[in-house]
Amino acid sequence: MNIVVASSGGPTSAINSSIAGVYLEATKHSNINKIYGALNGIEGILENRLVDLREQLGSGEDIDLLRLTPSTVLGSCRYKLPKVEDDVSVYEEIISHFKEYDIGAFFYIGGNDSMDTVCKLSRYMSQNNIDIKAIGIPKTIDNDLMYTDHTPGFGSAAKYVAATIKEITRDSMVYSAKSVTIVEIMGRYAGWLAASSCVLRERGETAPHLIYLPEVPFSTEKFVEDIKAKQKEHKAVIVAVSEGIKAEEGCYVAECYQSGENDAFGHKYLSGVGKMLEDLVKKEIGCKVRSIELNVMQRCSSHIASKTDIDEAESIGSNAVLAALNGDTGKMMVFDRISDNPYRMEIKTVDVGGVANHVKYFPIEWINEEKNNIKDEAIQYFLPLIQGELSIKMDKGMPVHFRIKNI
């Protein structure tokens, strides 16, 4: 049989490592012939845009490069599979492409929405006695997938956020005048990534002095009070804020700065909560203030990836192949944490149906009483995920990336 791997949703620094894991594991099994990569997720399946990964990944050097290339070399999509009762033809079309390429297993690397695709597709195939396995491999810097201790891609994003806020803190402390620096961090529904910045305390930083997450309602009045209180202790106040913070009424705080556009899944594009809070501080407090959006650098800064994350992303990809060979389908691979210190992790499977269209929120019990910072208990959760550095290949002073050839 042949297999196909594809990726979907927003990029991370660890997707390519999962692709490497699928590839490397597959090469060990003589019953797997072709190892295909579909370009742009399900779109590539539907449009016959498949590449032969044995041709693409010739050498060990290629694999090493692939593991440390940000984003996904296979491309991505935001394709939403209709309900089977609304349009069965798409399902039939996908299956006909699978059969054309003699696909025995389909591996889909993605987040919430991608697991929805794996769920619908595997259910359709099971109901119709089509023996093609569909396995979901988690990835999201948001860390908001159910039933897994954490998601591949999150550790590298968290490491970038920690290092960058630490550097921003040095930058912000240079002047003798009072200042406020607001760092806007990705996290549409869940505040894991903004919360992870609390790890800086482990190395003696007091920053971020305030951390705001979407999990608790945000009040602009309380925010201004919080800043004023922190200014009594710190000349340069550093604030970490999730893009998705919501007001009491349930609407996004950044709403007035939004374009109002939605993506294919009905999500609102968010941006500008940092800028909005900057304006608020300027108006209400009047001190020097700056907002910084960490933007896509959070998810693509492979040059400071977490070794733990990149290694785990490969392992979970590899285990996905073993699961399919073991007869699993309609499953998502998950991490199960055995212990924090020493850090021990096992890889298991769960039914993908429980994952799709659910959000794993940051635990309320790890948020302080004032709802403006993270408790120390969370540090031991985050810390293992950002450990280890990788030696990236540089040429002429710039990182080298792997790219799919001839497309």
Place this chain on the structure above:
Amino acid sequence: MNIVVASSGGPTSAINSSIAGVYLEATKHSNINKIYGALNGIEGILENRLVDLREQLGSGEDIDLLRLTPSTVLGSCRYKLPKVEDDVSVYEEIISHFKEYDIGAFFYIGGNDSMDTVCKLSRYMSQNNIDIKAIGIPKTIDNDLMYTDHTPGFGSAAKYVAATIKEITRDSMVYSAKSVTIVEIMGRYAGWLAASSCVLRERGETAPHLIYLPEVPFSTEKFVEDIKAKQKEHKAVIVAVSEGIKAEEGCYVAECYQSGENDAFGHKYLSGVGKMLEDLVKKEIGCKVRSIELNVMQRCSSHIASKTDIDEAESIGSNAVLAALNGDTGKMMVFDRISDNPYRMEIKTVDVGGVANHVKYFPIEWINEEKNNIKDEAIQYFLPLIQGELSIKMDKGMPVHFRIKNI
């Protein structure tokens, strides 16, 4: 005699390496007793906030950490020295502090405005037969100081910009739909840093497909045309734009997004040109578009500093001490490039009066005819400055920084 070093203006990743250079050189000369660091530049001199660097920098390990700590451990200021004819008392006050601490030489690490301070102060001291040397040590990520081939801090900023735009390019290419990504880069008056992103071509990238600098007038109509033309060749168009681009009329393109506030030197705070162009593309072209402000990460991402830059920053600090011991005053240290390949550089001095309040613009002859990209000739200028990586000290997965103790 004793000496004092201080820093002023915006932070960079290389200032601390120049402090290390001043310190290490000074320790070699038995006629130099105390090596002071003044906190917050001239403010620290006026307020007796001096630290003894021999106490602070005990070990070789401290020096190694210092060299790779972003920003400036001595803090900075935006203090503008009045003209001597307007207010001589400040000059008298500074001199009295210098005498109190038996200062024989003052080293000021800074950009344009700091060189203005060195110029005024050294002129006043010479005219009044006060034998205290004042030497300027250049630093700015803007690379816009006269008479020096380049400035310490620029190489590390350029390396960050190149690596980051390369990673952003991978991130931007994942979807099959057309998209435009606008990267806003620092550079108030001169476009050196945005221009430096052309080095990516040396490693086979086509991005950035368009580069806009303050040196040539910017037209929003031409910009939209440029984007449309590039979209015929590239699915994901990547644009690098200086924050300081100006319209034909001479006003900043970002003006409508500005707060209108000025800093102590009368500079306008700029931000938002990327956002403005994002809105323009959305309105005029209607494709997926994102703007990314590289913000302070350009100047504080020590974790991806250029070894060449950090080493040179130390050398120029060291040479400043030698210049003062040689009797120089009212000078700025400069780099004189002997050759591009092999890269060879000499350190010399120039009269600081020729540097202060002037701007070295990016050469028009290195801008293409269409005024929307950089010619290949510039690559050989930029490339040596971003070479080499440094092994930064990490602990618990995060960079370790040096900090001044007990203040």
